[in-house]
Amino acid sequence: MIIHTASEGMTLARKLENDSAAFYETLAKKYATDAESYLTFTRENKKNIAQIDRAYYGVITDALEGGYAFNLETDKYTIQTAISAKAKYADVLKQAAAMEARIIAYYTEAAEQSRALMADVPQTFLLVVKKRKTRQEKLQELLEKA
Amino acid sequence: MAFLEEPIKKVKTIKNYIGGEWVESKGEIVDVVNPANGKTIAKVPVSTKEEIDSAVAAAQEAFPDWRRTTPLARSRLLFRLKELLEENFEEISRIQTQEHGKTIDESRGETRRGIENVEVACGVPTLMQGYFSEDIASGIDEWVIPTPLGVFGVIGPFNFPFMIPLWSVPYAIATGNCVVVKPSSEVPNSQNRLAELAEEAGFPPGVWNVVHGGRAVVNAMLDHPGIAGITFVGSTPVGRDVIYKRCGETGKRVIAQCGAKNFMTIMPDCDINRTVAAMMTSFFGNAGQRCLAAANAIVVGDDDAFYRSFMDKVLEQASKIKVGYGLDESIQMGPVRDKEKKANIMKYINAGVKEGAKLVLDGRKPKIIGDYPDTCFVGPTVFENVTPGMKIGAEEIFGPVMSVMRAKNLKEAIEMSNANPYGNGHSIFTQNGKSARDFQYNVVSGNVGINIGIVAPVALFPFSGMKDSFFGVLHTQGKEAIRFFTESKVVIQRWF
Numbered sequence: 001m002i003i004h005t006a007s008e009g010m011t012l013a014r015k016l017e018n019d020s021a022a023f024y025e026t027l028a029k030k031y032a033t034d035a036e037s038y039l040t041f042t043r044e045n046k047k048n049i050a051q052i053d054r055a056y057y058g059v060i061t062d063a064l065e066g067g068y069a070f071n072l073e074t075d076k077y078t079i080q081t082a083i084s085a086k087a088k089y090a091d092v093l094k095q096a097a098a099m100e101a102r103i104i105a106y107y108t109e110a111a112e113q114s115r116a117l118m119a120d121v122p123q124t125f126l127l128v129v130k131k132r133k134t135r136q137e138k139l140q141e142l143l144e145k146a
Numbered sequence: 147m148a149f150l151e152e153p154i155k156k157v158k159t160i161k162n163y164i165g166g167e168w169v170e171s172k173g174e175i176v177d178v179v180n181p182a183n184g185k186t187i188a189k190v191p192v193s194t195k196e197e198i199d200s201a202v203a204a205a206q207e208a209f210p211d212w213r214r215t216t217p218l219a220r221s222r223l224l225f226r227l228k229e230l231l232e233e234n235f236e237e238i239s240r241i242q243t244q245e246h247g248k249t250i251d252e253s254r255g256e257t258r259r260g261i262e263n264v265e266v267a268c269g270v271p272t273l274m275q276g277y278f279s280e281d282i283a284s285g286i287d288e289w290v291i292p293t294p295l296g297v298f299g300v301i302g303p304f305n306f307p308f309m310i311p312l313w314s315v316p317y318a319i320a321t322g323n324c325v326v327v328k329p330s331s332e333v334p335n336s337q338n339r340l341a342e343l344a345e346e347a348g349f350p351p352g353v354w355n356v357v358h359g360g361r362a363v364v365n366a367m368l369d370h371p372g373i374a375g376i377t378f379v380g381s382t383p384v385g386r387d388v389i390y391k392r393c394g395e396t397g398k399r400v401i402a403q404c405g406a407k408n409f410m411t412i413m414p415d416c417d418i419n420r421t422v423a424a425m426m427t428s429f430f431g432n433a434g435q436r437c438l439a440a441a442n443a444i445v446v447g448d449d450d451a452f453y454r455s456f457m458d459k460v461l462e463q464a465s466k467i468k469v470g471y472g473l474d475e476s477i478q479m480g481p482v483r484d485k486e487k488k489a490n491i492m493k494y495i496n497a498g499v500k501e502g503a504k505l506v507l508d509g510r511k512p513k514i515i516g517d518y519p520d521t522c523f524v525g526p527t528v529f530e531n532v533t534p535g536m537k538i539g540a541e542e543i544f545g546p547v548m549s550v551m552r553a554k555n556l557k558e559a560i561e562m563s564n565a566n567p568y569g570n571g572h573s574i575f576t577q578n579g580k581s582a583r584d585f586q587y588n589v590v591s592g593n594v595g596i597n598i599g600i601v602a603p604v605a606l607f608p609f610s611g612m613k614d615s616f617f618g619v620l621h622t623q624g625k626e627a628i629r630f631f632t633e634s635k636v637v638i639q640r641w642f
Contacts, residue, residue, distance in 0.1 A: 004468070007251045007475040011148050057235060062255035062309075062436075063600040065427040067478040068463075116420055 001074045006066040006118060009110055010056050012074060013125075014049050016103050021045035023081040023099065031089060034142055041135060048128050055124035065117040070110060077106040093143040100136050104129050150250060150473040153240045159189040160334050160358060162197060163341040165204030166351025171197055173359060178334060181247040181481040181522035182471035188245075190334045193359035198326070198366035201355040205297040205324035206372050208352025213294050213322040215350075217271040220320055224268045227347040231261045231340075238339060240473065242308050245333045247480040247522065248432050249472035253308075260309040262605040266624060267316030273628045274321055286640045292632035294322030295374035295399070299367040301389070303379045304483050305435040305544075307333035308340065313609060313622035314377040314401070314631075319353055321631045323374075326355045328367065332483055334358050368392040375399030375630070377622055379437070382542075382568075382614050390617035401630060402617040403437065403609065405542045406570030409563040410440045410599070411585060412456060413556065413576035414447045420597070421575040422459045425548075426478075428573075428599030430467055430526045433482045434491075434546035437615070438571040438593065438600050442532070442539060442549045444559040453552065457506075457530065464507055464526040464548070470515035477515060481522035482545055491524050491545030498538035498549070503529040509546060534562050542568070556581055564590045569612030571601040592616055 003009060021042045028038035060066055079099045083092055107129045111122035159175060161168040171191030178188040212220075231238065235257055242253035267273075278289040298318045302311040311327050318325050329337035341356045357363055367373055368389065375398050378389045385404035393400035410428065412421060428440035443460075445453050472480040482488050492510060499505055505527070512525025524545055532539045532549035539549050553559035563572050573595030574585040582596045592610030595601035603609050608621035620630040 003476065004478060005249070005251050005475055007249075007254075008148075011475060057254065057258070059258075060251060060254045061258050061602070061604075062252050062306075062432065063259075063427075063598070063602040064255065065423050065599070066251035066255060067249060067431060067467075068423050068426050117423060 003070050003072050003074055004068060006056065006060060006069040006114070006121070009070045009072070009114070010052060012072075012077065012106070013052050013110070016077065016079065016106060017045040017049045019079060019081050020099060020103060023083075023096070026083060027092065027096070030083070037138060037142065044131060044135070048131070051124050051127070052121075055120045059119040059121065064119065069114045069117045071113060072106070072110060077102055079103065090143060090146045093139055093146055097136060097139050097143070100132055100139065104132050104136075107132070148475050150240060150475065152244050152473060153237045154187045154244050154335060157186055157188060160191065160338055162191070162193055162201070162358060163338070163345070163354070163356040164197070164201045165207070165355070166345065169197075171358065173197070176331065178245060178332065179484070180244055181483055182518055184519050184521055188335055190331050190358050192331065193357050193363050195362060195366040198357055198363055198370065201326045201357045202297055202370050202372040204352040205326055205355055208350055209294075209296055209324050212319075212324055212350060212353050215322070217274055217320070217322075220322065221268050221270050223347055223349055224264055224270075224316060224320060227344055228261060228264045228268065230343040230347055231257070231264065234339075234343060238308060238336065241335050241339055242333075243472040243480070245335045246304070246307055247472060247483060249477050249480050250475060252432055253472065256306055256309045259602070259605070260312040263312045263623060264316045266605040267320040270320035270628070273625065274632065282638070286638060288636065288638045291635045291637065292321070292628070293635045294631065295633050297324050297326065297373050298631065299373045299376045300325055300327045301364060301367070301376065301378040301380070302327065302329045302337065304330040304332040305432065305437070307336035310379050311337060311340075313379075314627065315354070317627035318631045319349070321628060323631050324353045324355070326357055326367065326373070328357055328359060328363050331358055331360050364388075368398075369396060371396070373398060377401040379403045381405050386614065386617050399630060400618050401620065401622055403611055403622065404615050404617065405568060406437045406439075406615050407441050407540065407542050407566050407568040408438060408571045408573075409442045409444055409559075409566070411556070411559045411563070411572070411574040412443055412445045413574065413578065413581055414449050414452045415577045415581075416575040416597075417577065418456055418459055422456070422463055424575070424597070424599030425460060426463050426467065429548045430464065430479050430546045431600065433479055433524065435482060435487075435544050436600065438602050439544075440548070440573070440599065441543060442551060444551045444553050444562055446553050446556055446559050448554065457550065460548070461507055461528060464528055467526050468515050469512045469523055469525055471518055474516060479526065479546065482524055483522070485521050487544065488522050488524055491543055491547065494538050494541070494543045494545070495527055495547060498529050498532070498536065498547075501536045501538070502531070503536060503538060503549070504531045506530050534565060540566065556584060560585060560588045564588075567614040570615035571595065573598055573601060
């Protein structure tokens with residue numbers, strides 16, 4: 001499905017944040033030794049939603065091209081959050097890394113597409129990308145440890 | 147994608163808000179219909195002259211104490227209102243979509259613009275300061291005090307049910323006046339919700355009144371000796387021949403913001419992709435029911451290849467616009483407000499065909515996303531080969547219709563724009579500074595855009611308009627609104 005409107009773009013961002021937060025909450029319960037890292041990710045996701053909402057609701061005006069902000073194929077950004085019962089810890093961490101890559105791809109593309117149309121929104125998306133890249137490094141550390 | 151929940155779930159009869167009380171009207175009751183699905187969402191009264199009299203009396207009674215309330219205290223109430231508007235942002239926005247039909251992004255945009263006016267009016271302690279000269283003659287000082295006038299009437303249109311009354315109300319009350327708001331009876335819910343929040347914010351009874359109704363209410367406001375001034379947004383015939391004229395006759399201040407026929411001048415050096423994105427919102431946003439909506443596109447120059455590539459892009463984008471109920475997040479264009487407005491738009495489209503314009507995108511039978519009756523939907527419509535003399539090129543359609551014309555050069559494009567009786571919001575799309583400067587200097591338009599599709603001034607600036615688009619002197623919003631809602635009292639002082 002292709003999304004065009006600013007409202008759809010924000011809804012997808014919120015969904016990615018909420019779904020990935022739920023995924024990390026599950027990880028925190030399952031892998032107690034690294035729970036703090038996962039719970040930090042979850043808290044960060046909630047902050048991301050607040051920041052994105054603040055940017056969107058703060059700059060959305062009827063004079064901006066909100067109905068034409070994006071041209072994004074949502075299938076490219078579906079994330080795998082179900083954890084297989086048979087999966088080893090290293091596999092789960094790889095799954096998390098793949099998920100982060102997709103989320104980063106979404107924010108990067110959405111920021112690029114909406115740069116001229118949505119004022120502060122792309123800037124916020126890129127801040128989230130930066131935070132998620134740091135998260136990727138942390139996941140890599142955990143993977144090396146696992 | 148998500149379909150958002152409707153905020154109005156039960157059909158209620160809307161009450162007037164007079165003197166801090168929610169009062170049932172004795173007038174006739176009419177249905178408020180959601181234009182997307184045809185369902186009745188509320189019932190609104192056509193209030194009587196007596197009810198307007200009662201609201202004005204309540205406002206007059208509240209005025210002396212409200213005037214004595216310090217600007218800082220008045221500002222604090224506005225800050226409280228702003229917080230309540232932020233807390234209820236989403237609900238307010240969805241009400242607009244439900245009663246008007248605009249998309250949810252457009253409604254949120256309207257909400258934000260409305261709140262911005264409250265924010266600017268919060269600055270009233272400094273905005274309302276007078277000025278002082280010491281020793282205009284030896285030992286004599288002189289100063290000016292901006293003083294409120296009393297009661298103002300605010301008459302809102304159907305196309306921006308929440309925002310447009312907020313171009314006036316926050317400034318009127320911030321400066322110590324009281325208001326009687328008459329929302330459009332087609333979309334009364336937004337202003338009633340706003341009045342509920344004003345009540346919650348703690349404005350004293352009588353400062354902020356809302357009376358619903360139609361022509362009788364407007365006439366009663368215009369004739370009422372207790373009303374010091376009127377702000378009005380609506381059509382040119384009503385604004386010029388009724389509001390402006392009658393305010394002149396009854397000695398009222400007036401701001402009458404009226405109709406438009408906005409021209410977009412497309413230079414061959416423009417950034418086509420960005421220009422077309424701006425065009426889509428400008429021509430088809432709010433289903434073309436904006437006084438700043440683009441109506442005519444003038445493509446400049448004899449470069450046929452440029453013209454074709456521009457038009458191809460326009461048609462590619464316009465034909466993909468998703469039409470449906472604005473609470474479906476994927477929708478890019480909602481219905482027009484009612485079937486009468488749709489019929490009027492159809493009349494213009496048919497006239498365009500008859501006059502020989504080339505209908506290259508026909509919105510008369512739009513593909514509607516979702517299972518909705520096609521009562522009020524009009525799809526994006528594009529005409530080529532339009533001339534300024536055709537009805538579709540000259541008159542305000544107030545619907546999603548783009549009329550494309552060509553001009554030899556920028557000078558001719560500006561002449562074509564200026565020849566039209568309206569002067570509300572004209573824009574140029576170019577990468578050339580000189581063209582942009584020539585355009586803004588020579589075009590006769592209250593709001594001028596350079597690479598901007600909808601030239602809507604933010605609350606800090608006046609919402610301007612020229613020629614048949616505006617009647618009055620000062621404008622709504624910002625410093626001009628503060629001037630409009632205050633009278634200059636000049637004091638000259640000498641002590642023996």
